[in-house]
Amino acid sequence: MTILNGLSLVVNPGESLAILGASGCGKSTLLGLLAGLDSASAGEIELDGQRIDNLDEDQRARVRRGAVGFVFQNFQLLPALTALENVMLPLELANEPRAREEALLLLERVGLGQRDDHYPRHLSGGEQQRVAIARAFASRPRVLFADEPTGNLDPATGERVIELLFELNAEQGTTLILVTHDSHLARRCQRRLELREGTLRPLT
Ligand SMILES: Nc1ncnc2c1ncn2[C@@H]1O[C@H](COP(=O)(O)OP(=O)(O)O)[C@@H](O)[C@H]1O
Numbered sequence: 001m002t003i004l005n006g007l008s009l010v011v012n013p014g015e016s017l018a019i020l021g022a023s024g025c026g027k028s029t030l031l032g033l034l035a036g037l038d039s040a041s042a043g044e045i046e047l048d049g050q051r052i053d054n055l056d057e058d059q060r061a062r063v064r065r066g067a068v069g070f071v072f073q074n075f076q077l078l079p080a081l082t083a084l085e086n087v088m089l090p091l092e093l094a095n096e097p098r099a100r101e102e103a104l105l106l107l108e109r110v111g112l113g114q115r116d117d118h119y120p121r122h123l124s125g126g127e128q129q130r131v132a133i134a135r136a137f138a139s140r141p142r143v144l145f146a147d148e149p150t151g152n153l154d155p156a157t158g159e160r161v162i163e164l165l166f167e168l169n170a171e172q173g174t175t176l177i178l179v180t181h182d183s184h185l186a187r188r189c190q191r192r193l194e195l196r197e198g199t200l201r202p203l204t
């Protein structure tokens with residue numbers, strides 16, 4: 001089955017882009033392809049200035065490591081690690097000596113400073129989502145992909161996460177590529193595109 005077809009997209013450094021579309025139309029599939037998590041059957045993809053569609057999984061992982069943060073729709077936290085350890089992991093992999101301090105600061109920024117020693121199964125969906133966001137920020141990615149990052153949050157917490165995303169965008173020039181149903185979040189982005197029938201069209 002073909003999910004995406006005839007799709008062309010260029011996202012500039014520092015840009016913020018919202019991708020909208022009905023459930024099942026392929027938004028998560030598209031995000032996974034752009035981030036180098038999956039590979040397509042045809043087409044060219046360039047990430048952070050590098051062709052990735054002709055790379056194998058290990059090579060794509062290497063490109064991602066330097067460039068990409070990803071907030072999964074289902075969070076994908078490691079169940080055997082605490083919230084703090086989940087956020088520390090990318091910092092430790094990057095040999096960051098202050099991994100613990102940085103991870104704690106990030107958890108505080110998403111409002112979870114008091115939950116650092118909790119395991120994912122003891123956190124609500126919204127709390128897990130915020131840990132996933134803190135983890136994605138930890139590696140200071142040049143491109144942050146987030147799949148419905150406010151989907152499980154109450155309006156106040158959602159607002160806080162939106163502020164955090166755009167702080168990162170402003171402070172570090174992080175490119176934001178967001179899949180969202182949240183009209184407030186979509187409006188904050190410079191550009192809105194709708195995925196329909198396999199392709200992207202501008203939304204006003
Ligand atoms: N791993 C998979 N194997 C087979 N089909 C899949 C898989 N993941 C998603 N799909 C299908 O691909 C389509 C697009 O899914 P998805 O990208 O998750 O949509 P969205 O994120 O827009 O809701 C759907 O029809 C879905 O059922």
Ligand SMILES: [Mg+2]
Nearest residue numbers: 027028073147
């Ligand atoms: Mg999805």
